[in-house]
Amino acid sequence: MRFVWQFLAVLAMYAVTGNAVNAVKENDALTLVLGVTAAALAVLVYAWVVRRTERRPAADVAREGAASRTSWGVLIGVGMFVAVVSNLYTAGYYEIDGLGSVTGALGLAGFMAGAAATEEVVYRGVLFRIVEERVGTYLALALTGLVFGLSHLFNEHATLWGALAIAVEAGFMLAAAYAATRNLWLTIGVHFGWNFAAAGIFSTEVSGNGANEGLLDTSISGPELLTGGEFGPEGSVYAVGFGALLTVVFLWLAHRRGNVVRFGSRRAVGAGAAAKLPR
Template structure:
């Protein structure tokens, strides 16, 4: 057996495809950063998000052409009503979960509201400030889901699937590996801990479940966007260790770190796990009402299917 090439499929094996896409992504990020520095572009969060997103989309698109040999849309993407309806559902899920986390912490006395974002002095109008942050979170949510859920899971399922490994087991292995990579890449964030890294691995699993069940990234992207934006842009928590000083509500975080996550944000505490379980519970109810069923979507049997991109 050739460890590099699958001669039956006439392409690189899945592990090498994922490795090359990730290396290409890193090289593109490095190159774009050099260009930004040469042009002396201000290091605003929206610019950095656009840079990372551009590198992410371009690396996946190149991967589809050079070694994946499939359509870019096969990675859970579409432009139809169903996809955007699921995106909206995901946005509501993230909003509800993070709002519940805030209410619990405020009721328990773990957070103190100290002011509001528009009260801070700034040369930039507050509406522009908060909209810029929303756009940054929208961009981050999209490209991270495209890479860590869409690209990696599709390829990992293909790589593990065999006569001896069922589709469910292949999907489980794919989710565990992609989620572990996702967690480890956040281990270097400010104020990160072992607990925060483990919790973000679980966040990767939570975000992967809707993709596995529906075959579409809409819900996962929506959850990711609203979880980050509501957490950091509206309610004043740090987002994976990074605070946003212009949040709508300004807070002082108290309480035990193992419960609240402390300066890293809710993802590093038990409250974050509670929020993720809340999202999964609501999603499971959604699948029962929409007859999806808690099973791996048929599109993963052969990588990707055109049915994923059609209204159902």
């Protein structure tokens, strides 16, 4: 029942804040403010419902170390996308035509902050963490990663390949990052860094949701396998490769820190056990 209550609470918050941000997405200033507010509410609602249902604080969103962990996450996310764009640029499939829009980038920063925090709370904070207690780290990573990827099939320019690519490079990788650190601030940072770099800096399509006007005026064309086509660079084999590599790294860290949950152990992890686990 704690899974039901936690999932319903964060899902309701997700629906309300998501609709609010989408309603003002044509206004960059309001999108920035509401997006950041949505991100804060996502964490607060998660912390509140965990405390109410598990009778313990949500240590994976503790304020101590939140800024540094989020910052490291952002650096990882941005760095990962820069690696993808660098390969496309070198191959001649990505071009920079000039400067784009600073205000557009600020609006996208708010939008992506809200999306990153709410999705991490839903998929890693509740879904992965609680499923992991029942079936272990590996199976939970596979199941929740696929659910996360397939949820992107509802996007405007969605493709099955794009959804599967998201499952690997984001669903698997972010679950592995959570397993390694038992901390949502890091995964929120990685998620935000990737999305903001894609939309707010390099002005590419994100998960098949349409073109974005960020800091740079750019164009992308070439083989769909490399560029991702209408789905955006997240459908590129470069993105899948880098995401898979990071997944392996984070799982190695999880093993080294003793954070991997074996099937059938039902060891409490995450929100209430972070005092023992995160580094």
